[in-house]
Amino acid sequence: MHFFVILKTLVKNLFSKPATVKFPFEPREYPEGSRGQVVIDTSTCIFCGLCQRKCPTAAITVVRAEKKWSIKRMQCISCGACVDACPKNSLKLDTKYYTPDVTKKEDTYNA
Amino acid sequence: MIDEQSLITINADDLVSQVEKLRNSGHRLIQICCAKIADTIEVNYSFDNNYSFTNLRIILPLSDLRINSVSAIYLQALLYENEMHDLFGVEVKNMAIDYKGTFYRTSFKTPFNPPTDKA
């Protein structure tokens, strides 16, 4: 019969640094390659609409005539399908995440 | 993949006897599923015995969706049979527990086989 087997771990934890970060005051560092929000470089974008067709959640709308690229941020699942599809490499996945919000936002970018 | 998959199509009447034969030879029931193909519903009974895969298939016409239960042979079949009753509208006779369509709480009946498609 063994009792208090966890005691050793608990004492060790008592005298070591916490496993968590004090989040709002101490920002979290995202590793390279983390799938955050989609960012677009409108200077190279040709508005072909391939990303719109490849998006599994239909979050992206491209209007070619007006040179408008918009994304429903709350619908995007950061899968990176648009990034893989982009023929001009104008789309990128940033490591930063989109900030939470109470309304469903749509961001529009113009060339 | 590595494993050979034997797919055998049988008559609906032979189902219980065939399943019993597999049970006696030590097979484990993996799953039962339906697939709606054109105007028929295919019911697949999959079995495993020491990593070898066997599948029995029954083809039911949409006009006559009735089948015998195998839950007396494999108890767990009742979960799959209630599922196919709720999602596809297949009537299963002699189930061990009949939930009478309340196993899945879907907003309308038989979503995988909507009544509009029925002949």
Next chain:
Amino acid sequence: MEGKKRTIIPFGPQHPVLPEPIHLDLVLEDEKIVEAIPSIGFIHRGLEKLVEKKDFIEYVYVAERICGICSFIHGMTYCIAVEEIMKLNIPQRAHFLRVIWSELSRLHSHLLWLGLMADAFGFESLFMQSWRLRERILDIIEETTGGRVIFGSSKVGGVRRDISREKMQEIVRRLKVFEKEIKELSNVFIKDASVQHRLCGVGVVSKEQAYALGAVGPTARGSGIASDMRKLGYAAYKEIAFEPIIESTGDSYARCLVRIKELFQSIDIIAQAAEKMVDGPIDIKVSGTPDGEFFARSEQPRGEAVYYIKANGTKFLDRVRVRTPTFANIAPLLKILPGASLADVPILILTIDPCISCTER
């Protein structure tokens, strides 16, 4: 028994211990359970129906989101099924990467389960310690795939990301350190008297019962059935030496031991895969559409998952059917419960590691 009064107690769908909505009607005689009737279907999402709207390449993203814990293996099994129908020969390196990510996902799932289990019998500090260790695995997953829970790294025709040789060696090194820490954690589960008191001899399911009822995964292996779908040799598992871990007693403690030993096994498999990994491309170009059908089986942390895919030659599949491990483990649960006391019900349900959201899809 004649004359004894029976009570029916509804259990769930909302219960402080179980985060998942399963409902059970428990028939009791005094404190003892004599029968349990399950009822699910509270969160049926119709993801199998969605296949009519998404083409077979896009559906990978849906398949990954069937379950939040074994997400990668869901996506991978779907890809294996499609690749098998299309007769694609994907590169060997992709197979090894899939093994590594599968095992990482098994590690984090089992640690999650150990934490939940500790929480269920009221051992809060053990719960936090388990989840503290789980974070390390999530960090490795995020560094290699970009997501912490949804990996998004499997696709039809291979994988989407590569792990460099240096990174791979670093991961193996980190897992070696990690192994020592799990050893310390698992000692508590294996030796501590209070844990044994709640788990030993509770919820016994015999080998014959478990087999007849189609138990899968740790539930089957805890009862002495050596069934592990990794032995089928999908992905690169055929290149890796391992044996299914089995325990013979069939009680809650045995199921817990199986999961603990699988943690060490997973670390070993990752080390083996890292060593045997071959260089080369990670994906092939997919052209054409699938036509045919296939039953793909894989071993998830919770047990065997079955993907049935029927394709008709267009880019939309006819039918995708997912049999998740929890669905198969509900029937053994009905044999585990009778004879136990009401206070043990949450623990007994947890020992099959229920994941109801993926059960109902």
